Structures are given as structure tokens and as C-alpha cells.
Amino acid sequence: GQQLNQSPQSMFIQEGEDVSMNCTSSSIFNTWLWYKQDPGEGPVLLIALYKAGELTSNGRLTAQFGITRKDSFLNISASIPSDVGIYFCASLEGSGGGADGLTFGKGTHLIIQP
């Protein structure tokens, strides 16, 4: 199946810094999703992107769907301690009319030093 490559694998930053992470694939996707997962909990949807070139914000988070449809990035501005967690990109695995299982990247682990 398709693979999503996330980078960086982990980030150690200072509180207040901006964060940027990305996700790439060799395949074309029609949808990109960004989730955040805290320890012992399920992933929580942050942003969904549906069109190439689309730029969407959710508070301090901004994500873009790459023009080539093979990549996406997520930015977090002015990081705060509660931003700590693992960020996953995800997209659809097949072409089942939107009802397919998601393919996830391996995640970017964000660690914030106060």
C-alpha cells in the first residue's frame, strides 16, 4: 500500500517557537488529514484538506495541501506546553468513494522545553 513519510521524526523546541512539519508520498492523494495524539488517547483530528493548494487554519495551526498532491505541511505558531504530543498525517488508502481506511505516517513527536 501507499506510504506516508513524515519529517522530522521528533522535534525539541522552546516554548513560544514556531513549528513546521511535513508529510510526503510517492503517490497522489485527494485528501490530507492532520491528527494529534496524546499518550494513552486516540488521535484527534486537527485539520482536513480536500483540494490541491488548499491552505487551512485552525487557531495557531495552519496546514496546506501541496500543489503536486503528494505532500502536505503543518505549522504551529507560538507553541505552548499543551502542543506536546505526536502529530500524524493521514490520507485515504484507496478509492472507495471516501469510505476507505486511512493510511497514517509514523508521526512527528513534538517536545517543548519551557
Added chain:
Amino acid sequence: DTGVSQDPRHKITKRGQNVTFRCDPISEHNRLYWYRQTLGQGPEFLTYFQNEAQLEKSRLLSDRFSAERPKGSFSTLEIQRTEQGDSAMYLCASSSTGGFQPQHFGDGTRLSIL
């Protein structure tokens, strides 16, 4: 909206035993998904239901695994003759119908095989 509920949250069992997990999706969500997540990885798709019909199964779903959604509401995932490699977090997600709808995840059942 009470979110996706999974039970139990943790399960410890001996190798060779059978285990069953339950998922209650968000009410009125017709689509229900099961995923497996191992340490350091993103969730991996296992299977998908639309109402009571199981429409897709991943190659990860061996013949020891069976999932049901008898009345189109809650779902169960059973693993027979558990093996060490079955230790993982089992996540359930649900979504509404109509093209692509974002999947919302429960907090998972963590399975540990002794």
C-alpha cells in the same frame, strides 16, 4: 455527542486466550473503522463497516481476527488464540456518510499479551 467509546481501556491476557473488544461509535455515524497501533507507529487500518455490512478488510486482519456490527450500531473485535505480536492499541473510529467524512477516534483498547 459523546464521542467514540471503547471498552475495555486495557486488557492483559495470556498467550492463546481469546479476547473481545467493544466500540460504540458516535450516534448516527453509519461508518465504523478498526485500526491497530503499535509503539512508535501510526494507526494501521484493519476493517470497515457501513451500517452492519463489513465492506473492507485489510491484509493485516488474519483469520484469528473477526469483527462484527450486528445491528449497525456498536461493533466488536475478537482475537482468537492471541499471540505476542497481537500486543497493540486497538482503535475504533466512526464517521458519517456522504463522500469523504473525517474519522473520529476513540481512546482505544490497549492489549498486552503475557
